[in-house]
Amino acid sequence: MSLDRRDFLKTIGIAGLTLCTPDILKAGKSKDSDIEFRGMLYDSTRCVGCQTCETLCAETHGLPPPVGELKAGVVRKTDDQHRTVVNCYNTSKGEVFIKTQCMHCNEPACAAACLTQAMYKTKQGPVIWSGNKCMGCRYCMVSCPFDAPKFEYHSANPKIQKCTMCFEKIAKGGIPVCAENCPAEAIKFGTRREMLTEARKRIVENSKTYVDEIYGDHTAGGTGFLYISPVPFSELGLNTKIQNESYPELSKGFLYSVPTIFVLLPPILLGIYEATKKNQTHENNENE
């Protein structure tokens, strides 16, 4: 019996240590108050579709050059070899360009989904991936509402590919290559707060040019990448059905119920066990 209990307590103890701490919000919130999340602002009215960002992104990260023709109505997608893609849509205001890449959510679903913390939100803002932790389960891809993480399906040593906001560069005070080299100045880099202010300023000053909305301000709990545009975002292929609450919030309720069940269920079961044990002889005569 003593061994019984010891084993029981030991296992409960291990489980308690490892399973009872769903600190889901930690993924998203920076504790260093002096460091602010960086963000990027993309202005669809300025983009001319030169694809400089695509080409330079590929060069910087050692990926193959962009493929497919940039043509109105043709939707190209980011994949495991192309971290960013510019598309052109026929809209109510004529042809409008839009760049797609990882949105760098404030509370990223991919990071909350990752069971090894291979995908994580840095305190500078970018959401990045580390290969020595990732086990390639692709749960980040299942969870991301923007389908940002891409997986190298044809590799024996596959990596997750997605925009890193040029983390190595900005950690040293630099600017992401796309923002640095955009000839039309359609992409701007700074703190997320500055980007939001800038976006609002542009919308207020040119209220006829822009729709009065910032994509990413609240989408999925707020994203590091922000869009402003001359037309509603649904015309530009952006998913406007994405909820305004963060995605990790969706599994939070379940995760918070885990420690409760873990603590309460075993004693209940033990209680039933003790209660039914004495009636054992009667049980046999009873019908099920």
Add this chain to the structure above:
Amino acid sequence: MKTMKTNNTALPLSRDSSKQSIFKFVLSELKPKGKIFTPFNIISIPIILTGIVLIVIRFIYGIGSVTNLSQEVPWGLWIGFDVVTGVAFAGGAYVITFLVYILNREKYHSIVRVTVLNGFLAYVFYAGALLLDLGRPWNVVNPIIGNSFGTSSVLFLVAWHFLLYMIAELIEFSPAIAEWIGAKRARKILSGMTIAAVIFGITLSTLHQSGLGALYLMAKDKIHPLWYSEFIPVLFLVSSVFAGLSMVIFEGAISHKVFFKQISEKNQTSQKGIVLGLAKICAGAMFAYFFLQLLVFIHQKRWDLIDTPMGYWYLLEMLGFVLLPMILYVYSYKKSNITLAKVAAIITMLGIILNRLNVTVIGFRWDAAIRYFPTWMEFVVTLTVIFTEIWIFRWIIKRMPVLSEPPSWAKENK
């Protein structure tokens, strides 16, 4: 084929501890018993060999070389069927151990070992199948050894629970192994751990059966609204009860035909009462499940979704594969009809496959331009996993006291 002469002994022989060393005994037991060219072997051997080749290809050229998985659909048949559905079917172990050890329903005692063995093997193989789906399987220990705990992840919880539950089930089953190799002292110690392992195992099962559903909570925009709700975890948990028990009924029916020689006389006669008892529990669990589904349906105001192809598909699942088998189960125990219960078990199992695949594969990205459909290779690998598990199951049944009576010394010890 040379070992045929040992085959005339019907019941598995346990080692007589005084005469033989454990090592020699286990070595001799490794040899196959029984005929090689049975219909099952003829079908399974070529499939397993093909599967092994495909697995080698997969590890050399990447997952994309054998599967149809895409950037939009990262989880396919291997997760949706092997893991999510397989684990639901393995739910019988926690329900039966709950009945026998916690509620002290002695009636079901004779099927505890075989159910726990089934559950254990299901976890080993179906959770093992997860390794095939991992892009970087060499990092699989990362969430366990503690250098990177992703505690905010539902998958982290599921991974830990799989591991711990396998250990719990191994402890629950271990007395049978001890009886097989004739380790009397070990058996006594291991038997003493059973109740702790059972309580721990039930708690783990509650959480990871629901956890498998909770995995899909963040895929809110990707799953068809008829199958997505915040209640997926609860629905998965409740349905695992009758999924597991239906599997127990189904597996019992087959075992009674295939392993007739191994099953003790006492167990053969008690079979009817067990099946009818399980049918009753299934019917109850299915009623709760159906009612929950109905509540979710009404609360989420899904009426306008019904008159669509996916809506008809949903109705088929709910009426044809939940309500119908539930009624059959009720009839089977009212009329004491075992055959009806077995039919109900098969329909229920098909319904579980349907439900799990609807959440994980069919309803996942239901609106995509290019739908995911598994390659033949994904099917072959899935069959390889199932067949290999059956091989191991058969190997154990024929050797250890699972369906048969434990050796006499084990009973005296009790």
